[in-house]
Amino acid sequence: MDLLSITDPSFVKKMNVHEMEQLSAEIRKFLIEKLSVTGGHIGPNLGVVELTVALHHCFTSPKDKFLWDVGHQSYVHKILTGRADKFDTLRQYKGLCGFPKMIESEHDVWETGHSSTSLSAAMGMAIARDLKKEDSHIVPVIGDGALTGGMALEALNHIGHEKTNMIVILNDNEMSIAPNVGALHNMLGRMRTGGKYNKLKDELEFLLKRIPAVGGKVASTAERMKDSLKYMFVPGMFFEEFGFTYLGPIDGHSFDDLIKSLEQAKRTEGPVLVHVITKKGKGYKPAESDTVGSWHGIGPYKMETGDIIKSKNEPPAWSALVSETVREIARTDDRIVAITPAMPVGSKLLGFAEEFPDRMFDVGIAEQHAATVAAGLATQGMKPFLAIYSTFLQRAYDQVVHDICRPNLNVFIGIDRSGLVGADGETHQGVFDIAFLRHLPNMVLMMPKDENEGRHMVNTAIHYNDGPIAMRFPRGNGLGVEMDAEMTTIPIGSWEVLREGTDAAILTFGTTIPMALEAASALAKRGIEVKVVNARFIKPLDEEMLDELLDRNIPVLTIEEAVLEGGFGSAVLEYAHESGHHGAVIERMGIPDQFIEHGSVDKLLEEIHLTAEEAIRKITLLVPEKQKKRV
Numbered sequence: 153m154d155l156l157s158i159t160d161p162s163f164v165k166k167m168n169v170h171e172m173e174q175l176s177a178e179i180r181k182f183l184i185e186k187l188s189v190t191g192g193h194i195g196p197n198l199g200v201v202e203l204t205v206a207l208h209h210c211f212t213s214p215k216d217k218f219l220w221d222v223g224h225q226s227y228v229h230k231i232l233t234g235r236a237d238k239f240d241t242l243r244q245y246k247g248l249c250g251f252p253k254m255i256e257s258e259h260d261v262w263e264t265g266h267s268s269t270s271l272s273a274a275m276g277m278a279i280a281r282d283l284k285k286e287d288s289h290i291v292p293v294i295g296d297g298a299l300t301g302g303m304a305l306e307a308l309n310h311i312g313h314e315k316t317n318m319i320v321i322l323n324d325n326e327m328s329i330a331p332n333v334g335a336l337h338n339m340l341g342r343m344r345t346g347g348k349y350n351k352l353k354d355e356l357e358f359l360l361k362r363i364p365a366v367g368g369k370v371a372s373t374a375e376r377m378k379d380s381l382k383y384m385f386v387p388g389m390f391f392e393e394f395g396f397t398y399l400g401p402i403d404g405h406s407f408d409d410l411i412k413s414l415e416q417a418k419r420t421e422g423p424v425l426v427h428v429i430t431k432k433g434k435g436y437k438p439a440e441s442d443t444v445g446s447w448h449g450i451g452p453y454k455m456e457t458g459d460i461i462k463s464k465n466e467p468p469a470w471s472a473l474v475s476e477t478v479r480e481i482a483r484t485d486d487r488i489v490a491i492t493p494a495m496p497v498g499s500k501l502l503g504f505a506e507e508f509p510d511r512m513f514d515v516g517i518a519e520q521h522a523a524t525v526a527a528g529l530a531t532q533g534m535k536p537f538l539a540i541y542s543t544f545l546q547r548a549y550d551q552v553v554h555d556i557c558r559p560n561l562n563v564f565i566g567i568d569r570s571g572l573v574g575a576d577g578e579t580h581q582g583v584f585d586i587a588f589l590r591h592l593p594n595m596v597l598m599m600p601k602d603e604n605e606g607r608h609m610v611n612t613a614i615h616y617n618d619g620p621i622a623m624r625f626p627r628g629n630g631l632g633v634e635m636d637a638e639m640t641t642i643p644i645g646s647w648e649v650l651r652e653g654t655d656a657a658i659l660t661f662g663t664t665i666p667m668a669l670e671a672a673s674a675l676a677k678r679g680i681e682v683k684v685v686n687a688r689f690i691k692p693l694d695e696e697m698l699d700e701l702l703d704r705n706i707p708v709l710t711i712e713e714a715v716l717e718g719g720f721g722s723a724v725l726e727y728a729h730e731s732g733h734h735g736a737v738i739e740r741m742g743i744p745d746q747f748i749e750h751g752s753v754d755k756l757l758e759e760i761h762l763t764a765e766e767a768i769r770k771i772t773l774l775v776p777e778k779q780k781k782r783v
């Protein structure tokens with residue numbers, strides 16, 4: 153069928169198994185073709201084609217509510233709900249979002265992007281349904297990786313206690329981004345093979361009943377022992393213990409299995425968990441054979457070969473630069489321990505893990521746990537390196553406050569993907585970390601201007617022993633600058649003058665430095681001399697340099713690729729006020745008070761006027777006498 157002609161998913165309900173198999177083949181082909189051009193989360197989506205088709209066959213969306221945990225695997229759902237025609241714009245500016253988006257469709261009932269929220273939201277919807285005496289199925293789909301998120305456990309605990317009608321689909325493909333980790337994962341592994349338990353039980357009963365006279369009695373005892381037998385083979389029946397009816401494990405690519413189990417789940421009172429076994433990347437060899445996690449989320453690729461299309465000799469990715477520098481220092485400093493909450497691939501920690509297998513911990517999707525493990529390590533004189541995306545650090549805010557800053561522990565937080573990340577959009581922009589870290593006592597927060605300064609900053613952080621220190625760095629590659637042979641340390645709280653000027657000053661750091669220098673050189677052509685300062689320490693400020701600037705009463709423009717509210721510019725305003733510079737002329741540029749959607753970073757910067765042109769405009773207005781002289 154023509155996927156582009158789909159307007160709503162009701163057609164799936166009338167399909168037989170053969171037709172659904174055909175539809176699945178077409179969807180797979182469509183995804184492989186489209187994503188070879190746009191990039192995206194190809195692996196997760198190829199793994200849930202049959203599952204998603206079966207869900208739309210057995211349930212009636214949006215009356216029945218599908219919640220896609222993390223949401224990166226919702227492309228098939230988007231195709232079946234009339235959005236196939238938008239896939240050429242996937243994750244692009246004003247295009248199709250890569251995650252569920254209520255504004256796109258009534259079939260997207262819950263927005264995700266951050267992991268492990270679906271069960272809690274589903275519980276909220278189920279409680280509302282029951283209070284309003286409505287009749288619908290609430291069907292969260294959660295992956296084995298997302299299940300390692302603490303919120304999921306909190307939700308299981310509540311749902312099982314309330315015995316709320318809900319059908320949880322556990323999409324188990326043994327992968328998080330990288331191979332999944334943890335005791336939960338191991339337990340699921342035993343459950344996956346647990347299917348043998350049922351066969352073993354039948355064989356045992358059959359044999360026992362053949363023993364003349366006593367056999368029957370023994371068989372019935374064995375029947376009574378069934379649960380303990382089950383306990384022997386299916387560890388703890390974890391979900392049943394939580395009050396769920398456990399169905400599975402079933403083949404997530406077999407419509408017979410899927411439909412039988414989903415229909416049984418619909419007839420079952422109380423919370424049900426259907427354990428569905430799928431293969432990530434199913435149907436596309438390069439993705440299906442991926443055991444590392446490279447095909448979880450990917451850029452454009454050559455469809456025929458699976459070769460990733462990448463521009464040649466790029467400078468190193470920031471994540472690799474930071475993690476490899478930590479690895480280099482770790483060779484002579486055995487205090488260093490690296491911790492990642494399920495992002496070993498994105499944080500480029502596989503090399504560190506290979507060289508120091510005892511000193512790298514992937515704790516699963518458990519940012520709160522990761523932060524407090526780091527704190528615990530620091531109490532014992534170790535030097536933990538918490539490698540974490542800015543957006544996911546939001547999950548561990550209280551642990552940073554309560555367990556790291558308050559006791560003033562020597563934790564080094566590498567805040568990756570700081571600033572706009574682009575295609576992942578609203579849920580992933582790393583723009584809040586300055587605002588939620590700057591106000592924490594004892595916290596040092598810095599951002600390097602390029603990868604050479606980044607190496608010196610990592611070295612500074614490792615050798616800083618006066619409490620928590622965080623270095624934020626962007627998604628993507630460095631500037632390709634020359635690297636110093638030797639690593640040094642940078643004095644904490646010291647800024648750097650990049651360009652002299654007497655008419656105005658721009659204070660900025662990291663990714664917005666090139667734009668500031670561009671603005672300054674354009675203004676110089678108009679006779680306006682602008683000082684550009686690398687304000688590489690967001691906390692503490694370089695008060696000496698700031699005093700010198702403010703004492704000269706020259707206008708100051710702060711620029712940051714982070715939210716304005718409570719950001720670096722706010723810190724400068726606060727300082728000017730508190731230091732008695734009440735007449736200071738200070739303007740700010742940064743992320744406005746709104747969520748920034750998906751699109752290329754350049755396009756997003758343009759949309760929010762975080763550009764050299766805007767800096768020029770603001771500075772020109774700030775130095776009117778120079779402007780008049782021009783006329």
Ligand SMILES: Cc1ncc(C[n+]2csc(CCOP(=O)(O)OP(=O)(O)O)c2C)c(N)n1
Nearest residue numbers: 196265266267295296297298327328329494
């Ligand atoms: C709070 C949070 N931490 C980390 C991530 C990054 N992340 C996105 S998908 C993913 C793995 C999810 O694994 P699973 O739920 O099993 O889904 P699958 O990709 O296997 O379908 C991770 C760690 C995230 N989205 N949210």
Ligand SMILES: CC(=O)[C@@H](O)[C@H](O)COP(=O)(O)O
Nearest residue numbers: 222224265449498569576627
């Ligand atoms: C869905 C999710 O949260 C991750 O897959 C995320 O998209 C990874 O981001 P990077 O591509 O920046 O590593």
Ligand SMILES: [Mg+2]
Nearest residue numbers: 295296297327
């Ligand atoms: Mg998984």
